[in-house]
Amino acid sequence: LKDTKIESKIIGFDLDRTKAETVLSMGAIDKLADDVAHCVEQADLVIVAVPVMVIKEVLIEIASHLKPESVVMDVGSTKKLVCQWAEQFLPQHTAFIGGHPMIGKESTAIEAADKSLFRGHHFITTPDTKTNEQAIALAKQLIKALGMKEKPMTPNHQDILVTWASDLPFIVATCLLLAASKRSSWQDTKIISSKGFYDTTRLASGSPPMYTDICLSNRESIINAIALLITELKAAQRLILHQDAKGIMSLFSAAKNKRDEWLSDVWQGKM
């Protein structure tokens, strides 16, 4: 945020003081607050960037310290539950807008921070009927400054999209890793594995607490998606069992076509 042209002062707070001081020394914030209350009491815009299930506590904690007309935004992966909490706990004189920048890295270390990560990607917002013009304008300004593309939608729709684009891929990567690593062949699998295994399992190196919160907060949608994936796996398994070369070929071709179409749209700038 410091690199954008928005004139602002950024006050930061983190429960982990050492982490917070690293961020300060990196110049990513201007000032370190002693507690959450001090951090938010003068803020026009409060950005809550904590694991999804912790957002509830933070909203409760900041509620009585927010100044009138301030705007609160979260950047958690799940939106339906978070928007319900905001509705429930934030005072009427403030505005809330759910936010979810569609970027990520396996590493959550401060040292892995990378401002180029944002540019060109989508930033989902979930304004509700009570999100005022001012909050929307502020969010737009922020998203533009980060070089990201705003994509407004309902919290429910966002939770389904994120399930398919991110949560299920993580679970798939994790389960593939677990299944492979439980075999006696694992030692040699590791030796011969190359880019295919690396890429397909990359997300499994993501933060366990972050993804635990995501699974708890986006539960139904994820459970449903796992079931649909298992259906596909069983269909593939059945075709292979029956040596149905034609069926296998058409299954693989369908997936390849869908993916190649997607990439072609991305390359043509349609996305």
Added chain:
Amino acid sequence: LKDTKIESKIIGFDLDRTKAETVLSMGAIDKLADDVAHCVEQADLVIVAVPVMVIKEVLIEIASHLKPESVVMDVGSTKKLVCQWAEQFLPQHTAFIGGHPMIGKESTAIEAADKSLFRGHHFITTPDTKTNEQAIALAKQLIKALGMKEKPMTPNHQDILVTWASDLPFIVATCLLLAASKRSSWQDTKIISSKGFYDTTRLASGSPPMYTDICLSNRESIINAIALLITELKAAQRLILHQDAKGIMSLFSAAKNKRDEWLSDVWQGKM
């Protein structure tokens, strides 16, 4: 191969004449043969690089044209079946050694050929009791010249390893893509999807005929691996259903640890 210091003449043949001529004009081969018989009749080493299920036909076709003492190697993904065919169809006066370079690209176009693809990766060989010294030495020379690391093993063991390192990741990528693309949310999933979805589904853009042959030739092992993956997915699904935060956390941590251990071994050059 042309870049290596092995003094040799490379004669190529492909059913697709245009493709073969492109390869010739790229300088990757010295001469184009008119048919398979002419291609192999003077060769010391014959490399069969065709989809797995076509290897059988090729072995049958070349069998009577091979000169005494010649060595035949294939580079197909599956080895148990291929070694059985070699045993069955190749004459006694030749030697066979199964080979599988552990590299790959989604694209199978000639234009995607990339000699740097090989360096540093493993090249699995499956010599059997009848593979003579000469064949092993020739294979070693070839693998070294490509900058690859030889990893000899039994055909059965190689088929299991490849299932986990490559075949199952492909099927997972394909099924994830299919499940996601069948939803009404697909249009928007495509828009917001970023590197996580891209990487986890990358293999789904692989060649459908190549993977169809892989599934047919490595059938039992793949069916078994899909079943084991489904077991993991169901376990994750159950934990999420029961909101078992501790269980979810320990599942995700186990996968992360296994993957990070693997990467750390790779970085330390232990692999």
